Amino acid sequence: MSVRTHLLGACGALALLAAPALAADPAPSAPQPPLQSRTAPAADWISLTGTVAAIDGNRLTLATGEGSIEVGLRGLAAADAGRMQPGDRIGVTGRMDSNVFERRRIAAESIYVARLNRLLGADDWVIVTGRVVAKTGDDFTLESGDQRLEVDADDDAGAADVRALEVGDRVSVTGELDEAGLYSRREIDATSVIVLTPPPGAS
Known part of the structure; x- marks a missing residue:
């Protein structure tokens, strides 16, 4: 099972695209204390939002506030890539590596298209x-609300860190959505x- 957390990044990109609407909320909720991660996924990701300037086969040019960046579309099905068009506002999520800054390139794992209100290239999570x-061992029982779920955390979920979990830890678990397994x-x-731990001094 591969570690794919691009859904989190895609949701962040979606939130950025919706920022003007959110900013108009007259009664924002009170800020909550930040959470610190004690255990992180193995992959690092970046999400960018911008406007499609051009599409050329299996790549597109994304115009952002800092110029433009080339987006590789090989990670998307051809049918999904064909849904986009110049002028679309999109949010792109891909792996963070040296190409992002040195070559201004990113290989898309998922793309949110505002016009379609659709996330392309992502599994259900x-x-x-x-x-x-x-x-x-690497398995644990999670109590969420008044329900309990069994969590199977294999090596791809960072088992070395999972083994250090303690009863009472608050955690965020991500997995592929399997209706038969979940329901x-x-x-x-x-x-x-x-593992979500409050910062020092937080109540």
Whole structure:
């Protein structure tokens, strides 16, 4: 199972595209204390928003506030890539590497297209937060609200860190959405597990 957390980045890109509407909210909620991650997924990702300036085969040019960047589309199905057109506002999520800054290139893992209100190239994912109430090896029981889920965290979810989990830890679990597993067996095959710990001095 590969570690793919691009859904998180894509949701962030979606939020950036929706920023003007959010800014108009007359009654924003009070800010919450920040959370620190004690366990991070193995891959690092970056999300960029901008306007499609041109499309050429399996790549496009994304115009941003800092110029432009080339976006590779090989990670998307041809049918998905063909849905975009110049002028589209999009949010691109891909792996962070030296190409982003040195060559101004990014290989897209997923793209959110505002005009279509659709996320292209992404699998279906589930993200659940809760408290660890029992643990055996790399597997643990997560209590979320008044429900309990069994979490199978293999090596791809950072098992070396997962083994250090303790009962009582608050965690965020990401996994591919498997209807049979989630709804029938109440199980999640985790692709990443993030331990959420309040910053020092937070109540």
